[in-house]
Amino acid sequence: MLFDFNTFVQELRENPEKKEIVSKYEKVFGEIWWGIKEQLRYTEYLKDFKPVKYLIPDELENDFDRDLLQQLVLWSFSSDYELKEQKESDPELFIAVKSGEQSVVKKVSELRSFQIQRLYEIYVEEQLNLHVLKAEDENEKNAIEQERKMRLKRRQAILETMWIAKEAQETKKEQEKNLDDLMWKL
Numbered sequence: 001m002l003f004d005f006n007t008f009v010q011e012l013r014e015n016p017e018k019k020e021i022v023s024k025y026e027k028v029f030g031e032i033w034w035g036i037k038e039q040l041r042y043t044e045y046l047k048d049f050k051p052v053k054y055l056i057p058d059e060l061e062n063d064f065d066r067d068l069l070q071q072l073v074l075w076s077f078s079s080d081y082e083l084k085e086q087k088e089s090d091p092e093l094f095i096a097v098k099s100g101e102q103s104v105v106k107k108v109s110e111l112r113s114f115q116i117q118r119l120y121e122i123y124v125e126e127q128l129n130l131h132v133l134k135a136e137d138e139n140e141k142n143a144i145e146q147e148r149k150m151r152l153k154r155r156q157a158i159l160e161t162m163w164i165a166k167e168a169q170e171t172k173k174e175q176e177k178n179l180d181d182l183m184w185k186l
Contacts, residue, residue: 002064002113003120005036012125025128028135036068036124040131045148049074049155054083054093055109064116069108072123074155077130077147079123083158095119 009032012018026032029040036042051067073081073095080096093108097119106115134141 002060002117005124006033008121008124018125021125021128021132024132028132042071046071046075048152050159052083052159053090055086055090055107057109057111060113060116063113064120069116069119072120072127074151075148076123076126077144078126097122 009022012022022032032039037047046068049071051070054066054070056064056066070093073079073093078098080098082094082096083091084094085091094105095108096103096105108116111119130144134144
């Protein structure tokens, strides 16, 4: 796997510029020693984002947890995303990463392994910081909770729209087949 959560946390601990992130988190929530899916951030929120299959680079098919990456993207307050249906394949996941006034949009299917690795790092670090903010400041906690609720609602709307479009496409195919069958019978 490209991303190892525990190794990344250890790297943060050893990085003079980043060690405070882990230190603050552990001061509030206790030592980080389980995998990412056992962490409060995941069990409290990320698990609510049910992933859908999407295009990934062929050469990385077994190199990363596509569901976890999607959940991290959907949860991130520093990114936006879009799932675009493709005619003959899984949807394309677009990620727009914002930094100040700049925004960069990428297709996950075109990313290289080091870029995917970096996304994991950015999103996990963001999660750690947001959880500390929630614990330290009641106003921040309320703002974060409201943003989370909005993101869950948006996600549900996207999935419903995708499902409706897929159903319409399948109905159209079936109707065309039935019409062809009728034409042959005449």
